[in-house]
Amino acid sequence: MRALQECPSCGGRAEILDFDVSGDKLWQVSCGKCGLATEMDDERAICIQHWNRRDGEEKLRTKVTILGVLVPLGMAMSFLVGLLFGLLGGGL
Ligand SMILES: [Zn+2]
DSSP, X not given: XXXXXXXXXXXXXXXXXXXXXXXXXEEEEEETTTOOBOOOBSOHHHHHHHHHTHHHHHHHHHHHHHHHHHXXXXXXXXXXXXXXXXXXXXXX
């Protein structure tokens, strides 16, 4: 079994938690002190791996956050364009 590294944020002790999500078991590594946690994963070993490679994960998370902003923005744009065309069509 792989050992969990200490929390990269506060140096606190990490613990592995398991959740039952609609019949599936999901794992998450979480810091007992500051609450920093990995994404949930159905593979316990992958969860531990993610925690132990937390530095790289932070960069990944930034990309995900940017996507999370761009996607709704794109959807709002296409909605506005659709609305505009709808109005023009109705006027004719
Ligand atoms: Zn911590």
